[in-house]
Amino acid sequence: MIELHSIRKAFNQGHDNEYWALDGIDLHIEAKKVTALRGPSGSGKTTLLTIVGCLSRPTEGRVRLLGEDISGLPERFLTEIRRRRFGFIFQQFNLIRGLAALDNIILPAYPTGRPRRELLDRAEELLAGLKLGHRRHAKVEWLSGGEQQRVAICRALINDPEVLIADEPTANLDTHLAGEFMGILEGLAAQGRTILLTSHDPLVVESAVVQRVVDMRDGKLLSSPR
Amino acid sequence: MKLWLAKQRYLIDFTLASLARRKARNLGLLFVYIVLVFMLASVTLYTHALRQEAARVLAASPEVILQRMVAGRHDLIPPGYQERIGRIRGVQKVEGRLWGYYYDAVTKANYTFMVPAENAPAAGEIIVGPALERARGLAKNNGISFRSYSGKLHTFIVAEVLPQASELVSADLVLMSEASFRAFFDYPAGHYTDIALSVANPLEVRNVAVKLAAALPDARPILRDEVLRTYASIFDWREGIVLALLSAAILAFGILAWEKASGLSAEEKREIGILKAIGWETGDVIKMKFWEGLLISLTAFLIGFVAAYVHVFHFSASLFEPVLKGWAVLYPRFQLTPHIDGVQVATLFFFTVVPYAAAVLVPIWKAAITDPDSVMRS
Amino acid sequence: MRPADRALLLLLAGVAAFTLCFADAARLRGAAGADEAERTRLVAQLRLTDLALFTEARYTRHPSQADLHSAFQDHPLAFEHFPSGSLIGPPPGLVQSHSKVGGDGTAIPAAEVSK
Numbered sequence A: 001m002i003e004l005h006s007i008r009k010a011f012n013q014g015h016d017n018e019y020w021a022l023d024g025i026d027l028h029i030e031a032k033k034v035t036a037l038r039g040p041s042g043s044g045k046t047t048l049l050t051i052v053g054c055l056s057r058p059t060e061g062r063v064r065l066l067g068e069d070i071s072g073l074p075e076r077f078l079t080e081i082r083r084r085r086f087g088f089i090f091q092q093f094n095l096i097r098g099l100a101a102l103d104n105i106i107l108p109a110y111p112t113g114r115p116r117r118e119l120l121d122r123a124e125e126l127l128a129g130l131k132l133g134h135r136r137h138a139k140v141e142w143l144s145g146g147e148q149q150r151v152a153i154c155r156a157l158i159n160d161p162e163v164l165i166a167d168e169p170t171a172n173l174d175t176h177l178a179g180e181f182m183g184i185l186e187g188l189a190a191q192g193r194t195i196l197l198t199s200h201d202p203l204v205v206e207s208a209v210v211q212r213v214v215d216m217r218d219g220k221l222l223s224s225p226r
Numbered sequence B: 001m002k003l004w005l006a007k008q009r010y011l012i013d014f015t016l017a018s019l020a021r022r023k024a025r026n027l028g029l030l031f032v033y034i035v036l037v038f039m040l041a042s043v044t045l046y047t048h049a050l051r052q053e054a055a056r057v058l059a060a061s062p063e064v065i066l067q068r069m070v071a072g073r074h075d076l077i078p079p080g081y082q083e084r085i086g087r088i089r090g091v092q093k094v095e096g097r098l099w100g101y102y103y104d105a106v107t108k109a110n111y112t113f114m115v116p117a118e119n120a121p122a123a124g125e126i127i128v129g130p131a132l133e134r135a136r137g138l139a140k141n142n143g144i145s146f147r148s149y150s151g152k153l154h155t156f157i158v159a160e161v162l163p164q165a166s167e168l169v170s171a172d173l174v175l176m177s178e179a180s181f182r183a184f185f186d187y188p189a190g191h192y193t194d195i196a197l198s199v200a201n202p203l204e205v206r207n208v209a210v211k212l213a214a215a216l217p218d219a220r221p222i223l224r225d226e227v228l229r230t231y232a233s234i235f236d237w238r239e240g241i242v243l244a245l246l247s248a249a250i251l252a253f254g255i256l257a258w259e260k261a262s263g264l265s266a267e268e269k270r271e272i273g274i275l276k277a278i279g280w281e282t283g284d285v286i287k288m289k290f291w292e293g294l295l296i297s298l299t300a301f302l303i304g305f306v307a308a309y310v311h312v313f314h315f316s317a318s319l320f321e322p323v324l325k326g327w328a329v330l331y332p333r334f335q336l337t338p339h340i341d342g343v344q345v346a347t348l349f350f351f352t353v354v355p356y357a358a359a360v361l362v363p364i365w366k367a368a369i370t371d372p373d374s375v376m377r378s
Numbered sequence C: 001m002r003p004a005d006r007a008l009l010l011l012l013a014g015v016a017a018f019t020l021c022f023a024d025a026a027r028l029r030g031a032a033g034a035d036e037a038e039r040t041r042l043v044a045q046l047r048l049t050d051l052a053l054f055t056e057a058r059y060t061r062h063p064s065q066a067d068l069h070s071a072f073q074d075h076p077l078a079f080e081h082f083p084s085g086s087l088i089g090p091p092p093g094l095v096q097s098h099s100k101v102g103g104d105g106t107a108i109p110a111a112e113v114s115k
């Protein structure tokens, strides 16, 4: 599904604080599988996620999505790909304060101009699937951490993307909620979505849901597939 | 097209929701903005309508008024002066005008006493302007006494009150017969206040003035063109209160725009990052903000302008009254005929809507072109 | 109703009110014809030269008839007495004529006068 070829990523390139966060990554992320990135803090996991999810471009190397080279595409096309093919679940959830749960969920679909009724129906359906239907009109800042994450998951799914990207999804959750999240993840994997996540949490990386763990250190991959 | 509209509606939805989050602040801003447009539009509408009115009405004033000047002061026309004008080609009529000012100690107001060239009232009778009617509580057939400058009391009967419709030109007039006028002011016989000349052909007016100036070096011809020009430049933007108002408005507007243009809060920057990360294009973010600027500035312009229109043309610009009245006791009550200058309205629109919309966009531009990967951190 | 639709509708109402102003102006102009004729008739009949806007002083009551010195009757450096004096400037004809110290009193170039 996604192939990375000798990806390198530099921050502040050309300045004296130049830093190579990724240094030669070759990775093939298979479709319809759950892949986890593991590694110490600062090893470049988040940076790799932003490159896979078209949030940023590699300094060197190629990214192929479904066989097509996307690393050289202009910003507009990257945005379009991001919108159609990727759903993001951020560590901080990154919901827009002041908006109701439903309004947050349908936000990624605004640029598509799809009918609002259709979007709301879909959002209700997603919320109901995560047992959050009763909080649909609550402003997101009133929701608990676990509820916020479920709203964020619904938002990631509104455009029905093939790939879900989650950065440290359980870092802000207690053990019980993390367990619930793994349950949700299992359901999503069962729907046939490709899932890429990063985690330190043994509960995540050692769970049966995760089919492949990739270890990273200092911007490089350590192991071949488990 | 339908898709485009659907998208814009979403963008407006979002921008309204973010405006609603800081409701008090944004409503306050909108209010200040409306007041600003209201003031500027009121001044613009009022002054333009007044200038138009003056131009139309005073087009009927005499072609040339001839004043005699003595030591830089307007002086009486002595007997024999009119004859010295002699026969100038193109001049149809030469008439002495008799008019002057009277300070009424009762109302502490100034009146303009005048002898009409046609249809003068009978001796002992006067015709009064509508403001006088109000100030002195006069009506037809009432008697009124004025103490003349020589100390004598003169009593007149009000034969008629000039129609309210003419108040803009006649508010303080007291019309009387020549005999009454001369008796009241002890006006020397054969003297006049100034001379009105009618010239049939407008092309000849300048020539006539040149000849008048040559024949009577101590005279000062005032052409109708000059009268009209005086009123065409009345309430010029450079003048006193208009300038003060204008600079205050511009200052307020500057603060408003600066507040917007000076940057985004961290919260807003974060939001833009989120929107871009979840699939909004840079263009969508900018359009969304553009709608914000447009909605606010357009709302302010429309409400401000309509309110100004109603204020000026349905409430006689009553908020300006204290300013326009000045120290005058007699103040004409008049309803301006709404002549609106499209170019002025367009200028007002341009200078109130565009800078604000631009001020909203500038900081967004900077924020919107940054990489969306920042949302993954922090 | 959606906020966007409400806002657009409101804006549309605003635009309608804005256009209505112009329609109303046209109506009032039409209705004011007789009154304006009345004023014009009076101006012609009485040989009037000025609007009766400010009655407090000679040069504000009849700005077009004022001589250059009337605003400074008391002293050439006297401050303006009346607020209305700050609303109406010196008649342009006056300033022009005195700008050349010919003293012929109008805006007619001195060369023309000598002809």
Ligand SMILES: Nc1ncnc2c1ncn2[C@@H]1O[C@H](COP(=O)(O)OP(=O)(O)OP(=O)(O)O)[C@@H](O)[C@H]1O
Residues within 6 Å of the ligand: A011, A012, A019, A021, A039, A040, A041, A042, A043, A044, A045, A046, A047, A048
């Ligand atoms: N914008 C940036 N400018 C400079 N350096 C950066 C920037 N973003 C990340 N880095 C650096 O790149 C390295 C990799 O960061 P990254 O966030 O990918 O690590 P990570 O593996 O996700 O760590 P963690 O487990 O703590 O989230 C870090 O050393 C970080 O300091």
Ligand SMILES: [Mg+2]
Residues within 6 Å of the ligand: A045, A046, A047, A167
């Ligand atoms: Mg990280």
